[in-house]
Amino acid sequence: MKYLLTITLASLLYCCTQPEKHAPLVEDTAHLRDSSMAPFYHGVASGDPLYSQVIIWTRVTPEDSLPEVDVVWEIAADDSFQEIIKTGTVTTDPGRDYTVKIDVDGLSEGQKYFYRFHALGKSSMIGRTKTASIKPQNLMFGVVSCSNYEWGYFNSYGALAQENLDAVIHLGDYIYEYAPGGYGDTTLGRSPIPNKEIITLQDYRSRYSQYRLDKDLIAAHANHPFINIWDDHEIANNSYKDGAQNHQPDEGSYEERKNIARQVFYEWIPIRESDQHYRKLQFGDMADLIMLDERLERTFIADSLGDPTLMDSSRTMLGKEQLLWFTTQLKVSQAKWKVVGNQVIYSYLNWGHEDFTINLDSWDGYPIEQQQIADVIKSKPVENVVFITGDTHTAWAFESTNKPFDEYNQETGEGAFAVEFGTTSINSANSNESYSDSVVLVHENRITDSPVNPHLKWTNMRDHGYMILTLTEDRAMATWKFMKTIEEPSLEIKEVKNIWMNSGEVKLQSN
Ligand SMILES: [Fe+2]
Structure with missing residues (x-):
């Protein structure tokens, strides 16, 4: 009896750790995508620069209708990302149309930065941004x-x-x-x-x-x-x-x-x-x-x-x-x-x-x-x-x-x-x-x-x-x-x- 119970628990556990199947994500703009950019087809963006903050943005498009996707972001002083200034992970979901927005803080004024994202085993293109300057020449x-x-x-x-x-x-x-x-x-x-x-x-x-x-x-x-x-x-x-x-x-x-x-x-x-x-x-x-x-x-x-x-x-x-x-x-x-x-x-x-x-x-x-x-x-x-x-x-x-x-x-x-x-x-x-x-x-x-x-x-x-x-x-x-x-x-x-x-x-x- 005990043996049987163990098997049942094991099979239950097995059944529940199987990756859940999700329907394919069907989008009416799919034919416009550049497949080499998957899953970050919409590129990257940044905005509303302050002296120490800037918004960075992307959208991840999974192949299936996943309930959540974890996205890692990085912002660096150089485009080879040798000097990463900040990084983090955020979760996006269909409730925000798989878009990702981070208000990165702790940056230096008047500086150029590079940023990118990673999700579903792939990386986004690299974006360039700039914080506002306190004493700009022009x-x-x-x-x-x-x-x-x-x-x-x-x-x-x-x-x-x-x-x-x-x-x-x-x-x-x-x-x-x-x-x-x-x-x-x-x-x-x-x-x-x-x-x-x-x-x-x-x-x-x-x-x-x-x-x-x-x-x-x-x-x-x-x-x-x-x-x-x-x-x-x-x-x-x-x-x-x-x-x-x-x-x-x-x-x-x-x-x-x-x-x-x-x-x-x-x-x-x-x-x-x-x-x-x-x-x-x-x-x-x-x-x-x-x-x-x-x-x-x-x-x-x-x-x-x-x-x-x-x-x-x-x-x-x-x-x-x-x-x-x-x-x-x-x-x-x-x-x-x-x-x-x-x-x-x-x-x-x-x-x-x-x-x-x-x-x-x-x-x-x-x-x-x-x-x-x-x-x-x-x-x-x-x-x-x-x-x-x-x-x-x-x-x-x-x-x-x-x-x-x-x-x-x-x-x-x-x-x-x-x-x-x-x-x-x-x-x-x-x-x-x-x-x-x-x-x-x-x-x-x-x-x-x-x-x-x-x-x-x-x-x-x-x-x-x-x-x-x-x-x-x-x-x-x-x-x-x-x-x-x-x-x-x-x-x-x-x-x-x-x-x-x-x-x-x-x-x-x-x-
Ligand atoms: Fe107009």
């Missing part, structure tokens, strides 16, 4: 927005990967939510996944997975820390606190969709997680980078210039709390440059089309708050404020002033209180997708020469690419780099434009 930020997989190749990300930068500031529209053909060039074979507008948790996860399997975006993330903020398309077009233009009642609860979009953004983006998305990153005495959330705190977008709520003081882009936080950051900043990571255009702009003049989705649709910010900057006064802006798929340079421009001298810049540099899109459509270059050039000249936009110094509504913001003791310079094409893979840059302001003067200059 700072170089890549500034980007609006990448739409279907509109073309991510050549701009590929070229950006090769730049020597402190960080990349991503101002949003990192993904787009549309169904195939909803907003894109369907001739290029870059149809969005899944094959529908994204609404559910799995939809958003698949869309991020597709974008993050793009080799150019993988290269950009692997080479630079990113500082991301969402715009509207990470949720749905023209989103605000309680709704979105592209969310209909038959698509379910907006609140639920917003929460899903937020969850997946935090899973896939190398961002430090917090209840409040707006935040400040400091780069010593050179720059404070103030990242604003201009979507999910805002009240609804006005229908027209005749909307009776337009001048209502309850109309808000930032919400009371964020507005107070922002204006306080401007007032207390000791840094030379106050850089505002801004999604939609802050400066007044008349687009000059017969059927479209003022964009009520931008700060012009929130005029009371727009003025309150101007008043804070002018009354303190706060020097050297640089708005960097995404959203419009167009490059811009403004000397920011208030209407009716009666205090502004467009020759000397006197009366302007800040500058605004807008980056064009990585590849989302602008005027060039609808009209020839010559037609668009005529319009660019018309609106920059127009007396209704005396403070608009330059624009390019034709091209795609990225901007580099270079900050030194003496000046803040925007350099726009425009790609030759987005219709085939190519890292060729066809044109470069520089515009800058000298410290203490709001007067834009160019060469």
